Amino acid sequence: MNSLLSYVTDIEPLDVAWKERAHEYLETLAIPHWSLGVVMDIAKQLAAIQKTLKPTVENKCVILMAGDHGVVEEGVSACKKEVTIEMIDNLSHRGASINALADTVHADVMVVDVGVAVDLDDYVKQGTVIPWKIGYGTRNMKKGPAMTREEAEKSILVGIKAVEKAINEKSAQLIATGDLGIGNTTPSSAILSVMTGQKVADVTGRGTGIDDKRLNNKIKVIEKAIELNKPDPNDPIDVLSKVGGYEIGGIAGVILGCAYYKIPVIVDGLISTAGALIAYGLNCNTVDYMIAGHKSQEPGHNYMWKSLNLKPLLDLGFRLGEGTGAALAMYIVEGAAAVINNVLSYEAAGVTPGA
Ligand SMILES: Cc1cc2ncn([C@H]3O[C@H](COP(=O)(O)O)[C@@H](O)[C@H]3O)c2cc1C
């Protein structure tokens, strides 16, 4: 593998000439001007990413990054930390929500252990988990940095490696990000607050469903972690290492990898978008390859989309993660590819354009 820096610096913005060409082509379709709205925007984005007027997104893959969080000992989640492993078991038996939803859209699910607190040998042997663990859960960010800078960088490289695997083994043409890890809404809200300047109290939500007392505690824990560690918003690796998580680094890597290899990437909920903020901070060209999957119920999520200048495709009241919203958004992206591939122009269809 190359160094992280070489991936980050080589990410190019979308080709302007292809953007224009796709735009002009879509304007010839036998429909009132741009009347398929956002679907046309996505069709244009797909064409510019793949540099063709016939983009294909047939081979789809959800890359789900899993990790644990030392900060769970502060009582920030409704669940005990062992639920991460129980959910890995459920995913391995294909009984999780992402299995059900990814199946409907014919997407593969790749589960990557980037920082789960225990060894997952049985699942690795079964072939249901990819063992790229950087650490056995992060350290408690209320007491010090969650990770070292080196661990944070390694977690990002795991995400890039996962994209390479999806390309090499599954010929992936469209990737969605997913997360799993009890406690991960806490680092996600911390990253959100640090990177967007929003107050912790305004962007911290109930995650798995905590009550008011726990929510107040969660806010205090995040405030304390930021005060103690002083993450530098201009240094995304510093933010990720001090108040982030292994799977958030992994997701940032998936997004960087997709941008590097020119693959459209659908970003899921709060945790995935925390990864997107890190990726964007490392190279703002990454946003050209992102598609905002959905709007989570978590109160801070929209601030993230706003700071990336993206509009979420779906608003379904989801607050789950795993890549569930992104998987459903794959239907819309497939629709966009179908439009640019199959809708005829006014001329080809023999339809008279309006004045
Ligand atoms: C059964 C179950 C399945 C999940 N799948 C995703 N999450 C999501 O919820 C957790 C984050 O919320 P918090 O920060 O409050 O712990 C993560 O595991 C995330 O992936 C789940 C949570 C549970 C309980």
Ligand SMILES: O=C(O)c1cccnc1
């Ligand atoms: O939006 C998300 O990704 C989310 C929200 C709550 C719990 N887990 C994930």
